[in-house]
Amino acid sequence: MLRSTLLAAALAPAFVLGAGAANAQTEIAWWHAMGGRLGEVVNEIATRFNASQSDYKITPIFKGNYEETLTATIAAFRAGEQPNIVQVFDAGSATIIGAQGAVLPAEDLLKNNGVAFDANDYIEGVRYFYADSAGKMVGMPFNSSTPVMYYNTEALEKAGVQPPKTWEEFEEIAPKLKDAGYVPLAQSHTPWIFVENFFSRHNLQFATNNNGYDGAEGTKLLLSQTPELKRHFEKLKAWKDEGLYAYYGAGWSDNQAPFENGDVAMWLGSSGSFGGLSQSMKAPFQATYLPYWGDVEGAGGTTFIGGAALFALAGHPAEENQASAAFFEYLTSPEIQFYWHEETGYVPITTAAYELAKSEGYYDEAPSAETGILQLSLPGGEWTKGYRMGFYVQIRDVMNREFGKVFAGETTVDEALKTIDEEGDRLLERFAKTSG
């Protein structure tokens, strides 16, 4: 179809405005997908950066949701009108990293422009998520969060139970919560929380080829070959049938709303959700780590992040790349990271920023804000670095569809996992052909 050309034509004027006039300042454009309050914080960061020095000027431009931003970027790239920096979400990262030569790896960009870079400055859980197979950071982690468990403290008190650390403990306390009149458990993102982070929390292999990092070709999903995962979903289905777990569809807010209303006692969501919850929830709540199966050896470690990273796109003059590097340096400074963390709930990505937040006493007033970063700082294993798979948006859609069928009783867990592997592998195979 004509879409790419048309899109590019539609986008070009906006970009020209952003890239603007020729003065001493080097101007760069930053396309992002942060709407509403998050967008305001993005604009504030850009304003502060522009005020902090006089050589560079960054212009943030809101491009719609994650998918729309990526599509717009691709169209612009093909028309040679790409922005300097673009925000790409976790599921789209294989597409942009897989396009050899489209991105200036963040690590190279910083080093080539005289900015010190040490991967160890970044907290464990975010360090390699957007890196290549050699561990070089390609995307600069931006808005990062991880799944944690929120619980309604009133509900747990009423049932006389403690928040569960493991799923075994959950099985013990769930009936008590049910007797107290609550739906014990809900969650908002099945592929992210119960698949991707099931693999990381239990240190299990998610896909062949080193979870996909070693190349697109021949990467295969390992869902149906992971008995621990099969058991987990069979348990979930059983819990659902017993009224211990409720599934409200694939939409995020449909699952969050009953927790806010006080119908659901424990909800698995994003570590960044506490800000919204503190505004909308009547009952008091707290956050704790994502539960795991205690009988799985090596379980209980760190989890994957979700969210998005910033990618510096190739095809710009050296002074603009220098401006991008200066912005990345500013963005990762402890003060800005703390500001971002405090305003949005996303985790700070560097240890220094975390230390700053601690020393400012931020976690004394908002203890739930620390849960995500503590969980991401748990020891990792061989399979907790991340995963890299193309057409991953569709793979997640297949997961949502199949698990939806499982919870609706339309298929079995066995069949669902097999279908996900089959369709996912075919998508991965197709993706390998696009980048090959």
Place this chain on the structure above:
Amino acid sequence: MKKVQFGPSWTPYLLLAPQLIIVALFFLWPAGEALRSSFYLEDPFFGNATFVGFDNYVDSTSAADYGRSAQFTAVFTVSICVISLGIALALAVSADAVLRGKSPYKTALMWVYAIAPPVAGLIGVMMFDQHIGPLSDFARWLGWEMQVGVSYFDTAVAMITVAAWKQIPVNFIFFLSGLQGIPNSLREAAAIDCRSPARRFWTVVFPLLAPTSFFLLVINITYAFFETFGVIDVMLKGEPGNNPVTLVYKVFLDGFRGQDLGGSSAQSVILMIAVFALTIVQFRLIERRVHYS
């Protein structure tokens, strides 16, 4: 007398040019581009394309949800046509019979037409919300545990309801003007011959409405195929999950959401052929039974 002869002139072509350019630019070129890219697997950033023959067609149509989407598209289209045409006809006949205060009735029945599809979708989302939607509450009161977004069937019902509701006013306007175009003399003659109003309607009025009905059928099928996009998009809230989607929406999902340009091009070519075939069937088979004049 001198005979005036006009030489070959380019004026007609000039006058046709805007239309021809529009057709070429917005139909022929994209259609050709879709056809081309349906045979390739493309890296989205650089457009490095690998020729894969019919792989895109095979892969797209053999995915488990393709058949289900096709099935849903058929059910969706037929339901929208039957429901929105049926209700609109009933409303038009009733409004036509009203003698006093015609215009308030007409306005009340037509205003929905002014609602944009995404807004209609948003209203649908609120009405059918599984936690706070009044229509979900109503269904529950009837003993139906309706959960839009969780149950495939329930979401399908909600989507069809909203999409059909949105189309009723258009059909109503056309039916009403069709009814008003029927000469009174004919009706009076029919009234003398036959006492039953229902029989009069089906034997005299309805056949005279056939051109309008046929036109609306074509319009409604096109609507169900292509213009319901906004309604579906809003009702899915960005996560298709285990919910019904039409084939057109799937083209968007794979192409724009998933960056699978080849696969989504192949699907849009299939859709183009299907719509083409459907149009031929409509005009060849159904239009023959329609009497104009």
